[in-house]
Amino acid sequence: xxxxxxxxxxxxxxxxxxxxxxxxxxxxxxxxxxxxxxxxxxxxxxxxxxxxxxxxxxxxxxxxxxxxxxxxxxxxxxxxxxxxxxxxxxxxxxxxxxxxxxxxxxxxxxxxxxx
Numbered sequence: 001x002x003x004x005x006x007x008x009x010x011x012x013x014x015x016x017x018x019x020x021x022x023x024x025x026x027x028x029x030x031x032x033x034x035x036x037x038x039x040x041x042x043x044x045x046x047x048x049x050x051x052x053x054x055x056x057x058x059x060x061x062x063x064x065x066x067x068x069x070x071x072x073x074x075x076x077x078x079x080x081x082x083x084x085x086x087x088x089x090x091x092x093x094x095x096x097x098x099x100x101x102x103x104x105x106x107x108x109x110x111x112x113x114x115x
Contacts (some may be wrong), residue, residue, distance in 0.1 A: 001085065001093045009033060009076045012087040017069060018098070028094035033072070035101070037065040 003010075003020045010018040010030060017033035041064065056064050076084040090096060 003028060007082040009072060009084050010087050010090050011084060026095055027097060029097045029099060031099045033069045034065055037068040
């Protein structure tokens with residue numbers, strides 16, 4: 001098993017999806033895939049025509065993030081761009097740490113105060 005960071009998805013026994021955001025040694029750090037997708041795009045409200053938000057006008061705030069997760073899940077199922085692993089299988093190979101809030105997580109090398 002070779003988990004690809006920011007690409008593969010991990011599903012637990014309840015259907016929750018996680019994305020691996022860092023691998024250091026044998027420790028795999030994962031975050032809820034919806035939470036991670038929520039912080040992937042930066043919304044820009046200053047665009048003159050607001051092209052970025054046009055497709056989501058009148059939708060719920062989480063719609064864009066859910067579309068990202070749904071897309072990644074379908075592609076992982078087909079093994080077209082990433083793979084889907086069960087949490088049970090991943091825990092046999094890696095020590096898995098869960099982070100709750102992606103906004104507080106900074107991968108090694110991204111924060112000069114904690115490296």
